Structure formats: structure tokens, C-alpha cells
Amino acid sequence: MRAQPIVDDPDVVMRDIGYPYTKEEAEADERTDLVRTHFDDKPGFSFESFIGNGVSGMTFSIIEKRMFLDPRRLIVKRVMDETRIEDLNTDIRLMKMLSGSAHIASVVATSHDPGEKEIRFVAGLPAPTLVLEYVENGNLKRIRDKLIRNQVSAVQNRLLWKWFLCLARACVAMKFPPGRPVDSKPQLEELPYDQSNPTNIIHFDLHEANIVIGTMEDFPEHNLVPPLKLIDFGNSVLGENDTMNIHDVGQVMHNLIRGDGFGTRGVQTNYNGIETYATGILPHNGVDMFPRLDPDLRHLVALCLAVNPQNRPSTAELLYYCKLAVESKPPEWYGPYQFIETDEAISQTLQQLIYNAN
DSSP, X not given: OOOOOOOOOTTEEEOTTSOEEEHHHHHHHHHXXXXXXXXXXXXXXXXXXXXXXXXXXXXXXXXXXXXXXXXXXXXXXXXXXXXXXXXXXXXXXXXXXXXXXXXXXXEEEETTOOSHHHHHHTTTSOXXXXXXXOOTTOBHHHHHHHHHXXXXXOOOHHHHHHHHHHHHHHHHHHHSXXXXXXXXXXXXXXXXXXXXXXXXXXXXXXXXXXXXXXXXXXXGXXXXXXXXXXXXXXXOEEOSOOHHHHHHHHHHHHHHHHOSSOOOTTOOEEETTEEESXXXXXXXXXXXXXXXXXXXXXXXXXXXXXXXXXXXXXXXXHHHHHXXXXXXXXXXXXXXXXXXXXXXXXXXXXXXIIISOO
């Protein structure tokens, strides 16, 4: 008979196999078992695995077996403990407002939905519950980690511009959320004709781990580069303006350009008379650490990271300049670097960054 370890800590319980773990781990196991039992017992579904924890909850993967359609993998999000209920309720409320946006992860069902959707997916589970599309290519943090490890050289300008456009479109969605029915077909975000009453969802947790990478089949604009999509709105609020989102998008682009993990967050530099936090990508003492970087891209990121929010571009300006660059800058625009900027070169970079195993 195996001897049981003696544990005096009241916050530690014993596993059947004889080693201690915390009450938080035990509660997480119980919550996982609840989700597993729910979907394994529900016709047309099967539980797959626990994925991890986010700001507002635990995430799991399930399989939905659909009649006349291929099975699809989905994400189920539930609270870690009762203190996070309001965070997940906020996540659900705002993601439903954003439903139908191409650059926000798609909502499939929630415990806030009356009718068939709730009954089919989550009826019987204690609220709140959020069901999302499964985005198979991981998050942008994986990309940055590979860049830090020097597994890939500098990312091409044309790739950076396409991802910048993704984030600009996500900013449009947060400013003017479409609020389409859950599980509806995503549409590219465009500014409405009447822009007088913006909603201004401020993400407040917009960083690489909360940006996931979709598939190129999602929409024609992404026939070469997979789209970026935002997740995790548990910390989000409604604000008077969206300058914080513009800053955070600029910080993500700054980090992708640098690709070294060190960055210069919080360090100010004067750029064309404007104080900016884009210090890490700007020339210093006549030395340019990024000679291949598109000067227009550098300029736009520097403005997004302006210390004074009034010097940052508006959402409309950000969308306009990103669309203009994507549409008007073929490989030849980059002169001696044009062979680095071809579709083939970008595909090779994406293969290394996203599709090759670590």
C-alpha cells in the first residue's frame, strides 16, 4: 500500500494517486468534469479537452456532430470561480454585440440566448456559458515567441500591412459593433454611413495572447494571409473614444516589427515633433535597425503610439491607410527588397511561423 503524504495545509487536498494539489485545482477538475459530462451526454456532441484559463474563464474544446455537414470543433468558456461570473457575463454581452464581425472570434451560442441555440448547446449547464468558433492556428503570442527565438527572420512589410488591416477592421467593429445574430456568417468590417453614435468598446486587454489566427478560407481578403481575430472581452468597457484601442493595436504591430521580445514599452521619443512610444522601431543617432521597414508603416505605428491620444489616428484614418497600403503596394514597390516581399516569400514565412510544428 502506497504511503500517503502528510499535508497540513488546509488549502491542499489529496489526489487518489497520493500526491497533494490545491483546492483551486480540485475545483477546476470538478468544473471540467461538469462540462465533460454535459457534452458527452448530449446527443450530437462530445467533449474533447480542457484548453486553459483566460481572464474571464476556463476554456474547453468540444465536437459538434452536424447532420449533412462536417463535424466542427468549438470552444466552450466557463468561469473558474464565482468571482469571475461578472467578467464572463461582460465577455458574453460584448461578444454578442460584436457578432458577425470578421475579425472578432465568432459567437456560436451563449447562456444569454433564449430559444433553440441555448437549448441545443448549453441548457442544463449553470450560467454563464459562452460557445465560440475554434480558431485552429493559435494566437499571435506563438508568432512573437518564434520571432524571439529567431526561428524566422523579419516579417515582410506586406504581411505586416495585411495584419495591421485586420486589427484596423477589429477597431471598426469595436467602435461600431454590428450585433448580428450569433453563429451568423462573418462580414468584413466597414465604417457605417452614419458615424455620429459610436459604441466604443474598449478592449483593455488587447495583446498578442488575445489575438488568434484564423484560416485563409474565411474570406477572400485573406486568400494569402490568415486573418487575425480578437478574443477575451471580460475586461472591456464602453468609453467616450477608442484611442486606447488604437494605441494597443500600434503596440502589437511595434512588437511584431521588432520581433525580439525586449521592446521599449513606456520609453518616449520625439518623432516629427510628436512624443511617441514607438522608440523601438525608430532610427537613433543616424542608425536604422530596420532598414527594410516600410517608412509609411513605421510612421503609422509611431502615430498609433503617440503619447498624447489626440495625436493618434482615428479609426477611420487607420482603416483608410491600411487599406491603401494593402491595395497599392505590390512587391515591386519595395525596390531592392521586392523578392523578399513576394507572395511565395510570405507563404514560406507563414509556413514557418504558423504551420510548422514547434
